[in-house]
Amino acid sequence: MALMLTFDDGLVSFAREAMPRLTRFGFAATLFVVAGRLGGHADWPGRQTMAPVERLLDRPALVEIASAGVEIGAHAVTHQRLSSLLPDVAAREVLDSRARLEDALGRPVRSFAYPYGDAPIGIARLVREQFAAGFGIRLAWASPASRLETIERIDAYYLRKRASLALLDGWPSRAVLSARSGLRALRRASGYGS
Numbered sequence: 001m002a003l004m005l006t007f008d009d010g011l012v013s014f015a016r017e018a019m020p021r022l023t024r025f026g027f028a029a030t031l032f033v034v035a036g037r038l039g040g041h042a043d044w045p046g047r048q049t050m051a052p053v054e055r056l057l058d059r060p061a062l063v064e065i066a067s068a069g070v071e072i073g074a075h076a077v078t079h080q081r082l083s084s085l086l087p088d089v090a091a092r093e094v095l096d097s098r099a100r101l102e103d104a105l106g107r108p109v110r111s112f113a114y115p116y117g118d119a120p121i122g123i124a125r126l127v128r129e130q131f132a133a134g135f136g137i138r139l140a141w142a143s144p145a146s147r148l149e150t151i152e153r154i155d156a157y158y159l160r161k162r163a164s165l166a167l168l169d170g171w172p173s174r175a176v177l178s179a180r181s182g183l184r185a186l187r188r189a190s191g192y193g194s
Contacts, residue, residue: 004142005029006135006153008075008113009042012055015065023068031070032113032135033062035097036077038104044079046116059104066105073111073135074098083120090123095130111135114150124149 005022007014010033022029034042039058057065066072074097076082082090098109110132117137119127127134128149140152 006032006073006113008032009054009079010034010038010057010062010075011042012057012061015057015061019065019068019070022070029070030073030111031065032073032075032111033057033101034075034077034079034115035100035104037079038062042079044115046081062101063105066107071111072101072105072107072109073113074101074109074131075113076115079115081116081118082114082123083118087120087122090120091126094123094126098130119150 005027007018007029010031014031018029021027034044034056037044037056040056041053042056043053062072074094076093077097077100078093080093082093085093094112098112101109111134112127112131113135114123114127114137119134119136124134124147128147132148133151134149135153136150137155138150138152139154141154142151146152
């Protein structure tokens with residue numbers, strides 16, 4: 001079983017909490033960054049209102065993290081729900097995020113994660129054409145059958161306990177993930193949650 005670690009938003013807590021552990025254990029990771037908010041705050045609409053507003057990494061910190069071997073991916077310019085935007089505005093959110101990050105880092109940005117997992121068909125097609133990979137939030141295992149523009153992921157929530165890690169590759173975890181994924185889709189369709 002292969003494992004890919006991804007982190008969304010580009011929060012300062014990534015550098016403080018995750019980066020030292022990744023380095024200590026020799027793990028690689030991809031950090032998806034909101035390109036138009038470097039050094040700002042994660043105060044976009046739709047965030048969990050009970051959570052404190054975190055600061056976002058600034059350009060020097062991002063360059064340092066990339067130099068340490070973390071892949072930097074794009075997470076749009078402003079972290080807006082892409083389906084709520086006109087198609088050309090949504091396309092600019094995707095393409096401009098890559099251009100800004102490549103300018104800041106001086107290296108290619110090859111992957112994209114959809115804010116809120118919101119991947120409208122036209123934007124998913126654009127991501128397939130312009131990036132090596134796109135990541136959604138559909139709760140499932142990635143597999144050879146996964147679509148490269150909307151690769152599935154498993155939230156860290158499901159990995160909090162050692163027992164969860166031990167069950168990760170068995171049929172019970174796949175059944176639970178499938179059921180939770182269906183419930184998540186139902187919640188999103190009814191307008192509840194991000």
